[in-house]
Amino acid sequence: MTDLYRRESKSVSNMAQLRFFPQAVVGGKGSYLRGDDGRQLLDFSASWGAASLGHAHPSVREAITRAFSDQAGASYLSSANEPSVLLAEKLLSLVPPRSRGRVWLGHSGSDANETVARMVVAATGRRRILAFKGAYHGGTSGSMAVSGHPALKGVEKFGGLILVPYPNSYAAGDPTAASAAALSHLEEVFSADVRPEEVAAFFIEPIQGDGGLLVPPVGFFAEIERFCRQHGILLVCDEVKFGLARTGLLHAFEHSGIEPDIVVFGKGLGGGLPISAVVGPEPIMNHSPTFSYQTLHGNPICASAALAVLETIEKDGLVRNSADIGSYMLASLSKRSRDWDLVGDVRGKGLAIGIELVGDRVSRAPAKIQTALTVYRAFQLGLVMYYVGSNSNVLELTPPLILSTSEADEGVSIIGQALQDVAAGKVSPDLISSFAGW
Ligand SMILES: Cc1ncc(COP(=O)(O)O)c(/C=N/[C@@H]2CCCCNC2=O)c1O
Secondary structure: OOHHHHHHHOOOOOOOOOOOOOOOEEEEEEOEEEEOOOOEEEEOOHHHHOOOOOEOOHHHHHHHHHHHHOOOOOOOOOOOOHHHHHHHHHHHHHOOHHHOOEEEEEOOHHHHHHHHHHHHHHHHOOOEEEEEOOOOOOOOHHHHOOOOOHHHOOOOOOOOEEEEOOOOHHHHOOHHHHHHHHHHHHHHOOOOOOOHHHEEEEEEOOOEOOOOOEOOOOOHHHHHHHHHHHHOOEEEEEOOOOOOOOOOOOOHHHHHOOOOOEEEEOHHHHOOOOOEEEEEOHHHHOOOOOOOOOOOOOOHHHHHHHHHHHHHHHHOOHHHHHHHHHHHHHHHHHHHHHHOOOEEEEEEEOOEEEEEEEOOOOOOOEOHHHHHHHHHHHHHHOEEOEEEOOOOOEEEEOOOOOOOHHHHHHHHHHHHHHHHHHHOOOOOHHHHOOOOOO
16 A cells, blocks of 8 residues: 555545545556555546546646637626537437437536426326335435446435336346346336326436446337336436447447437546436426526536547547447457356446456356456556446446557456456455455
8 A cells, every 4th residue: 555545545535435446646648547545547437438538638728728718707697608508519419319409518417317307297296206126316415316236226216216127138038138127127117006107207327337237128219208108107218338439439329320309418428527418308308497506517528528528539539439349349359258267247338347246157156256356456457447237246347538559459468467466366466454345
């Protein structure tokens, strides 16, 4: 453990800490972080996807320097400012017609989803919300209230919340069976006392992230969209983690061929700065003034960073890079993992990849401890990655969208070494005793 990490434990509260190993950084450029011990760390998390363009990207740096050099205030609450208007106009140009109405800007995926949860009930007068078991929509009261992730199970839920299972093709052994089971469960939750017409919105993740990087079966969300249209339910797509080129398409929902009513952006939108956005139909988004606001919402510096991210994604072809490097890395991992006994499944889209670790490939029993040891060992070997999953056994790879082939090779090699060291019993469980993970 380094000096900086020790000093942190004497000064910073642990309330926000989700720690897997003693990572302490002092800088970073591109796909790498620099540890306070001087080590170069290949960052396969990008701070849970927020550093979408990697670290210290020049286009973001220039944008925020310019915005801060001639500062148009610090908020859009009581004043329009040009960067926020430009960002809103840009986001409206990127979403499909159904959601092309108005834009709300926030700080995080959490405050964005919390706003949507309140807004859909207030705007429609309907008192129920559908969401998926395993879903993570945020860490604030109102976003946790519509989440189904086990890490959030002790938190008060929205009174009208209905949680239904997300299809898990690996667990079911077959995507068709997984889809059929999830869809029949959805039908079964309704009765004379619980009617679909009472549901204001259905919150979906186009790929379920923190629940285990679950890629939905082909056709599943087309059925969900049909169900929502049939009953006048707003389809809310949470693109916070896997939106904006992360999955090899601009929007992750495009893989399912659906058109959400409301789209939520966050994380990578700001390229490392805190900004989120909700884009939806004008009647819903303008149902009431002064409904959801915080002092620094719509601040011009973060809005300028977001504009630079969107422009760079377009200018540097990062949707294509995510698709190409992601496919390359998925193929490499799938091939090499045949020799890595701990790996049960490798899945994902673009640069959103999950590696599920199991005790054995027949029972598919989650290998929770080995997962924690693997991310710790990878850190020792120079790679930053974390894990997700309702059973805490899925390595999550969300590297910067600028990742190169050689960086992909370097990361895959370290992952392989870490998995083999853990499988060979070379990594002491004592190492993770003070890291709770989740
Ligand atoms: C699909 C989705 N929607 C909303 C959020 C909440 O975003 P914020 O953490 O920026 O408030 C998230 C955040 N996900 C968590 C953040 C906490 C640490 C665990 N890993 C995540 O990616 C998310 O994945």
